[in-house]
Amino acid sequence: xxxxxxxxxxxxxxxxxxxxxxxxxxxxxxxxxxxxxxxxxxxxxxxxxxxxxxxxxxxxxxxxxxxxxxxxxxxxxxxxxxxxxxxxxxxxxxxxxxxxxxxxxxxxxxxxxxxxxxxxxxxxxxxxxxxxxxxxxxxxxxxxxxxxxxxxxxxxxxxxxxxxxxxxxxxxxxxxxxxxxxxxxxxxxxxxxxxxxxxxxxxxxxxxxxxxxxxxxxxxxxxxxxxxxxxxxxxxxxxxxxxxxxxxxxxxxxxxxxxxxxxxxxxxxxxxxxxxxxxxxxxxxxxxxxxxxxxxxxxxxxxxxxxxxxxxxxxxxxxxxxxxxxxxxxxxxxxxxxxxxxxxxxxxxxxxxxxxxxxxxxxxxxxxxxxxxxxxxxxxxxxxxxxxxxxxxxxxxxxxxxxxxxxxxxxxxxxxxxxxxxxxxxxxxxxxxxxxxxxxxxxxxxxxxxxxxxxxxxxxxxxxxxxxxxxx
Numbered sequence: 268x269x270x271x272x273x274x275x276x277x278x279x280x281x282x283x284x285x286x287x288x289x290x291x292x293x294x295x296x297x298x299x300x301x302x303x304x305x306x307x308x309x310x311x312x313x314x315x316x317x318x319x320x321x322x323x324x325x326x327x328x329x330x331x332x333x334x335x336x337x338x339x340x341x342x343x344x345x346x347x348x349x350x351x352x353x354x355x356x357x358x359x360x361x362x363x364x365x366x367x368x369x370x371x372x373x374x375x376x377x378x379x380x381x382x383x384x385x386x387x388x389x390x391x392x393x394x395x396x397x398x399x400x401x402x403x404x405x406x407x408x409x410x411x412x413x414x415x416x417x418x419x420x421x422x423x424x425x426x427x428x429x430x431x432x433x434x435x436x437x438x439x440x441x442x443x444x445x446x447x448x449x450x451x452x453x454x455x456x457x458x459x460x461x462x463x464x465x466x467x468x469x470x471x472x473x474x475x476x477x478x479x480x481x482x483x484x485x486x487x488x489x490x491x492x493x494x495x496x497x498x499x500x501x502x503x504x505x506x507x508x509x510x511x512x513x514x515x516x517x518x519x520x521x522x523x524x525x526x527x528x529x530x531x532x533x534x535x536x537x538x539x540x541x542x543x544x545x546x547x548x549x550x551x552x553x554x555x556x557x558x559x560x561x562x563x564x565x566x567x568x569x570x571x572x573x574x575x576x577x578x579x580x581x582x583x584x585x586x587x588x589x590x591x592x593x594x595x596x597x598x599x600x601x602x603x604x605x606x607x608x609x610x611x612x613x614x615x616x617x618x619x620x621x622x623x624x625x626x627x628x629x630x631x632x633x634x635x636x637x638x639x640x641x642x643x644x645x646x647x648x649x650x651x652x653x654x655x656x657x658x659x660x661x662x663x664x665x666x667x668x669x670x671x672x673x674x675x676x677x678x679x680x681x682x683x684x685x686x687x688x689x690x691x692x693x694x695x696x697x698x699x700x701x702x703x704x705x706x707x708x709x710x711x712x713x714x715x716x717x718x719x720x721x722x723x724x725x726x727x728x729x730x731x732x733x734x735x736x737x738x739x
Contacts, residue, residue, distance in 0.1 A: 275406055275438040284442070286409035287324035290416065294326055301327040302336040306354060307344025309537055310472075310501050311377060313452040314405055315342045318376070320442030321408050329444075334364060338372045343379035345467050347639040351379060355393070362395045372415060374398045376405070381431060381471040384642070390429050401431040402472055406438040435473035439482055449690045449719045450497040451490045455483050455521065459503040461540060463567075464578045465610065467641040468503055477509050480516045484524050491530040496688055496719065497702070500525075500536040506543035519551035526555035531721070533688065533704065534558045538565060542580035544589055549596040560597050561706040564590065565605035569624030570617035573610055576646075583624050590628050601631045601705030608665055609638040609658035611649035618661045622668060631676050631707070633669040637662050670731045677707075677729035684739065685709065687724050689717050697735060708733040 301322045305315040318340055319329065330336055341358055344350040354375075361373055373396050379385045381401030389396050398415045400408070415428045435458065445451055458473040459466075483500075490498055500521075502508060509515035516524060518536075525534055534557050539548075541564055552558045564586075568574050571582050594600050606621060625633060637658055640647040651658075687701035687709050697710035699717060701724070709724060710733055717738075724736035 273434070273436050275436045275440075277440065280406070280438065280440045283321070283406065283409045284324065286413050287321055287442075290409065290413055291324065291326040293416070299327050299337045300330040300335050301338040301340065302330055302333060303340045303342060304357070305342045306350050307342075307346060307378065309452055309499065310454065310457070310503070311342055311344055313454045313501055314377065314402070315340075316443040316445050316452065317405060317441045318342060318408060319444035321412075323444050324442055325409070325412070333361065336371070338374065340374040340376065343375060343377035345378035345382065345385075345471050345641065347636070348641075349639065354379060358389075358393055358395060365395045372397050372412075374400075374412075374415075376400050376402075376408075378402055378467070378471040382643070383431070386429055386431060390427070396427065398428045400429075403432050403435050404430060406436065406441055433473075435476060437476050437478055439478070447690075448494055449688065450499070451495040452501055453483065453486055453490065453498050454478070454501045455505065456502040456508050460507065461504060461580070462578060464576060464646040465607065465638065465641065465644055467644055470643055472503065475504070475507055475510065477507075477512045477515065479512070480509070480521055480524055483521065484528065487525045488528050491528055491532050494719070496532045496721075497690065498525075498532060498534055500534065502536075502538070504538065504540040504543065505536045506539050506545070506548065517547075519545070519547045522548075522551045522555055522558055526557045532557060535561060535706065538563055540580075541565070541586050541589060544593070546592060546596070549593045552593075553597045559704050559706060560599045561601045561603070561704075562593055562597070563603045563605075564593075566621075566624065566628075567605060567607050568610060568613070568617070569621035570613070571620075573613055573617050573621075576612060577607075577610065583620065587624065587627065599705060601703075601707065602628065603632045603634070603706075604628075604630050605634045605636070606665060607636050607638050608662045609651065609653060611638070611646055611651045613638075613651075613653060613661075615657075615661075618665075622665060625665070626668060626672070629672055629676070630669070631705070632673055633665075635662060635665055635669060674729070674731040677731070677734055680707070680726045680734055681729055683726050685724050685726060685734075685736070687711075687722055687736075689713070689720050689722055692718065703734075710735050711738055713738055 303315045303318050305311050343354050375396045380399050389399050456477040458475045459469045460475045462469050505518050508518040569583050685703045687703050689699050689701040691700040692715050699711040699713045701709045723739045726734050726736045728735040
């Protein structure tokens with residue numbers, strides 16, 4: 268793959284906008300609808316905002332009903348097998364609609380589609396798909412879509428468009444259509460250089476490519492002016508931000524730059540790699556009043572032997588020291604993590620090392636996963652000595668421990684007063700949801716008119732997954 272950092276030219280970005288206008292003119296007046304179905308991480312959600320931005324420029328409105336949609340876009344995730352199988356199942360289920368409405372256009376894109384093997388499988392076995400392209404082609408969506416329309420416009424021609432490139436660009440100026448008016452994703456970089464032995468991300472998103480801090484700060488300021496109050500900076504490893512980009516800030520510097528923007532808003536970020544989490548970062552988090560006191564620091568395993576096999580670049584001891592330093596420097600820190608159970612070669616003792624370390628750290632929340640082999644990664648070919656039953660038993664024990672920790676930590680919040688941002692509505696007794704500075708979920712009673720507002724809340728109850736409160 269070619270990983271030299273290259274930026275999309277202004278002329279190329281303008282050409283895509285012109286194509287959108289041309290498509291809109293060719294399709295003419297009248298209602299037409301698109302559905303963008305997103306799988307996977309926050310970065311995929313951010314990519315879907317660009318897809319929707321382009322579709323809106325082509326004259327499409329949006330629907331959640333597949334039957335109503337003239338265009339169905341499936342933006343895929345390749346990180347776990349379960350998500351991949353769901354994609355194939357849901358795409359296959361569109362065949363009946365396609366037979367009834369052959370003019371419906373089905374698009375499959377994203378991380379799965381960056382893989383040549385997946386594109387070939389889709390081309391051969393999923394005839395319902397008209398357009399298939401990978402992550403590196405996102406900025407070219409209008410040109411690819413226009414080609415799809417041209418193919419559909421030829422009588423009797425049922426050709427399909429399958430294109431991908433290894434050329435990964437940093438693209439500015441792409442249109443976005445965001446969901447809601449309270450929270451916003453802000454991508455600061457893409458790709459990953461770490462090559463953990465289980466992870467497909469470097470192969471489908473390429474090497475690290477950082478945006479320039481001036482562009483990021485300008486986008487952040489525009490979001491604040493538009494009324495967004497919760498901005499999440501996105502990257503596969505935000506701690507590596509700016510690396511290799513001459514004259515740029517590092518991630519701690521970027522946090523300080525965005526923190527200096529006028530306005531009452533919060534800054535969050537996902538995700539940090541432990542080996543690159545530094546005292547400088549923790550100090551910036553502590554000193555920047557708009558940066559949320561929340562650190563998602565994926566551990567993956569508490570066994571040094573497994574961490575080495577995973578190519579994680581740290582030990583259990585060094586990880587523990589970083590969490591202790593972060594808690595010392597950042598008042599009220601909320602700490603969350605990811606754990607993989609059943610990695611190839613994991614023994615019961617390795618698992619117990621993980622269980623002991625998670626209980627020593629005391630996480631507010633843990634996202635736990637059973638290892639899912641990804642074709643193309645080194646670990647995919649490694650044998651696993653543990654049975655499925657043993658792995659499931661370990662997973663269940665870890666989940667039980669994680670839930671007990673979370674319930675105890677939440678119980679300790681009862682009686683406290685927290686400042687929250689009301690960001691969603693609920694059904695049932697507690698009609699509103701909100702987030703504390705540390706990202707804790709707080710359910711409230713109140714009217715939908717409060718959506719998007721700050722509130723002081725007294726915590727009156729809790730369970731494993733959330734707090735319950737009353738607006739003061």
